[in-house]
Amino acid sequence: MTLFHETQGRCPVCFSSVILKKLRSTEGYVAFDLDYRVYARGADPVRLLIQRCDSCQYTEYVTDFLKDVSPAVPDCMARNDYRALLKASRSSDFPLVALIKAAKDEGPERLAYCYLRASWFAGDLGRAAEEEQYLHQAREQFQRALSGAADSVNAADSGRLRTTYMLAEIHRRLSLWEEARAYLREVDSLEFAVLVRDQFNLIQRKDALRRRAKSSR
Numbered sequence: 754m755t756l757f758h759e760t761q762g763r764c765p766v767c768f769s770s771v772i773l774k775k776l777r778s779t780e781g782y783v784a785f786d787l788d789y790r791v792y793a794r795g796a797d798p799v800r801l802l803i804q805r806c807d808s809c810q811y812t813e814y815v816t817d818f819l820k821d822v823s824p825a826v827p828d829c830m831a832r833n834d835y836r837a838l839l840k841a842s843r844s845s846d847f848p849l850v851a852l853i854k855a856a857k858d859e860g861p862e863r864l865a866y867c868y869l870r871a872s873w874f875a876g877d878l879g880r881a882a883e884e885e886q887y888l889h890q891a892r893e894q895f896q897r898a899l900s901g902a903a904d905s906v907n908a909a910d911s912g913r914l915r916t917t918y919m920l921a922e923i924h925r926r927l928s929l930w931e932e933a934r935a936y937l938r939e940v941d942s943l944e945f946a947v948l949v950r951d952q953f954n955l956i957q958r959k960d961a962l963r964r965r966a967k968s969s970r
């Protein structure tokens with residue numbers, strides 16, 4: 754059974770009371786994709802990561818929802834891009850979270866994952882152009898994250914490898930084969946060995962589709 758832990762709090766933007774539902778456990782994971790999207794038996798755990806305030810439409814990860822915000826956040830929510838997204842038919846709320854996180858200046862990696870997740874839900878609805886647009890936005894943010902990591906002293910850490918691997922996956926999904934191969938060659942670590950082999954095989958066949966990780970079956 755999918756279990757929630759409920760927390761009563763106040764929206765940090767409009768101060769309305771909100772009940773946050775935080776996922777405690779799922780019915781177990783059944784598989785994961787090459788980009789680490791997980792599938793559970795019950796409710797989709799990824800959709801449950803975020804919540805929107807019914808009064809002001811502030812949208813954030815449940816874990817970050819109650820934290821105080823700077824004036825940059827209500828400014829962002831008053832902007833045309835945020836309001837247009839609210840009115841549009843949405844495949845998910847992750848693009849809204851991406852705008853909030855950009856206003857909070859939380860860095861490229863967190864933005865990258867918002868756009869990656871946005872691409873999953875656009876893809877689920879068969880909205881190919883939207884899926885591709887979000888993959889491009891994820892790519893841009895992962896590249897920013899990688900160039901930031903190159904300047905840091907911890908350049909060889911596992912976070913950097915993971916970002917490089919994600920860039921390989923996204924370039925494959927966008928049919929940018931040579932770039933995908935170049936990123937994969939940078940991921941020579943035991944942790945990613947099976948995934949890297951699967952990726953090289955898919956690139957060889959020019960397969961740009963979302964794929965399950967074989968090791969997840």
Ligand SMILES: [Zn+2]
Pocket residue numbers: 764765766767768769806807808809810811
């Ligand atoms: Zn609110």
